[in-house]
Amino acid sequence: xxxxxxxxxxxxxxxxxxxxxxxxxxxxxxxxxxxxxxxxxxxxxxxxxxxxxxxxxxxxxxxxxxxxxxxxxxxxxxxxxxxxxxxxxxxxxxxxxxxxxxxxxxxxxxxxxxxxxxxxxxxxxxxxxxxxxxxxxxxxxxxxxxxxxxxxxxxxxxxxxxxxxxxxxxxxxxxxxxxxxxxxxxxxxxxxxxxxxxxxxxxxxxxxxxxxxxxxxxxxxxxxxxxxxxxxxxxxxxxxxxxxxxxxxxxxxxxxxxxxxxxxxxxxxxxxxxxxxxxxxxxxxxxxxxxxxxxxxxxxxxxxxxxxxxxxxxxxxxxxxxxxxxxxxxxxxxxxxxxxxxxxxxx
Numbered sequence: 001x002x003x004x005x006x007x008x009x010x011x012x013x014x015x016x017x018x019x020x021x022x023x024x025x026x027x028x029x030x031x032x033x034x035x036x037x038x039x040x041x042x043x044x045x046x047x048x049x050x051x052x053x054x055x056x057x058x059x060x061x062x063x064x065x066x067x068x069x070x071x072x073x074x075x076x077x078x079x080x081x082x083x084x085x086x087x088x089x090x091x092x093x094x095x096x097x098x099x100x101x102x103x104x105x106x107x108x109x110x111x112x113x114x115x116x117x118x119x120x121x122x123x124x125x126x127x128x129x130x131x132x133x134x135x136x137x138x139x140x141x142x143x144x145x146x147x148x149x150x151x152x153x154x155x156x157x158x159x160x161x162x163x164x165x166x167x168x169x170x171x172x173x174x175x176x177x178x179x180x181x182x183x184x185x186x187x188x189x190x191x192x193x194x195x196x197x198x199x200x201x202x203x204x205x206x207x208x209x210x211x212x213x214x215x216x217x218x219x220x221x222x223x224x225x226x227x228x229x230x231x232x233x234x235x236x237x238x239x240x241x242x243x244x245x246x247x248x249x250x251x252x253x254x255x256x257x258x259x260x261x262x263x264x265x266x267x268x269x270x271x272x273x274x275x276x277x278x279x280x281x282x283x284x285x286x287x288x289x290x291x292x293x294x295x296x297x298x299x300x301x302x303x304x305x306x307x308x309x310x311x312x313x314x315x316x317x318x319x320x321x322x323x324x325x326x327x328x329x330x331x332x333x334x335x336x337x338x339x340x341x342x343x344x345x346x347x
Contacts, residue, residue, distance in 0.1 A: 114318030136200035204286025
């Protein structure tokens, strides 16, 4: 018996299947094909939610710009930025489960790793070598770094500011106990300097600019650009990074686009960042000059992480232990997939 032919080809109607049955069989066949097909990775048309904690500072500029320009949305990411006073506080949001990712300086990330937190670094977001300073009041008989001996210096402990202060003291041959550190949060520094609670403060931008503006000629700033180049990284829990490679690749693409925008349209990027951070352009400009916004994973970063680890253990911020291998804590996959030349880590 010959198989039934399609309608209109000269066969009699008794060989034609009922239209309803044909449609049902076609639908079942389509369903079987879909169920039997391997699951494809989610496409950018699928919106994924991501909470990122970050400081209201220019160091996390790529994240702020990517959000403001809609680059996250283009990659199918619904990103909620949670603002904090500084990177250490942002990292606390991550370790306490209130964020999937956090932007912070390398120092608090290293301290957290030494304390046993399972974290990974997705990429370096920015670097700066001349933005941090010790800002002192001249009326306290301070005209040179050596005049800081015995003085009270306000600093946010466990952060890049404290590490800079240590590097600054080494650079100027000041003994470890030469100063009296006074623990303060970033928002307390200028008021403490004004009221005389401290004689000097250690500040990053834009707090440094605000302090220098507030005291004018009555302030003197000391920098040490070759003592410590700060790195600001994007970190997440090791488990989250392992389970969400697609989200991290999309995030990387969005940040690379923000980086390109900042490079090609610096003034427009600066204005947009000022709006996002709720800062005047004049307050943001000094920090912007000293900041390099670029995604990478450099071999030199491993050396910095080890140096910070030695300091953190010596200062009592973390328990004494053998030097850990930081390489497994660098998540390289996302950047290797999109811009492999940006990864110089030997792996």
